[in-house]
Amino acid sequence: MSEPRLVIKRFPMHEFTILRLHAFDPEFREICEDYNLATRALDYWKNDKAKADCYCGLIDELALEILDYVGLGERETN
Numbered sequence: 001m002s003e004p005r006l007v008i009k010r011f012p013m014h015e016f017t018i019l020r021l022h023a024f025d026p027e028f029r030e031i032c033e034d035y036n037l038a039t040r041a042l043d044y045w046k047n048d049k050a051k052a053d054c055y056c057g058l059i060d061e062l063a064l065e066i067l068d069y070v071g072l073g074e075r076e077t078n
Contacts, residue, residue, distance in 0.1 A: 002032055006036050007036075007066055021069055031069065035062045035063070
């Protein structure tokens, strides 16, 4: 199981919700893992502009998906 450390690093204000979703929602865990993999790939390909741009776009898409989940998770606790 992947850790949501990189996701929390990007969205520290949502740490509690991210941890809760990561613990109980397998689909959210998969999105976090995709985010982790894309972030590591970006670091690896940072000197190749075309590939880096591709991974930046993917990371941004995953970040939006994560924020959608976080928003839903935060509404459930209110």
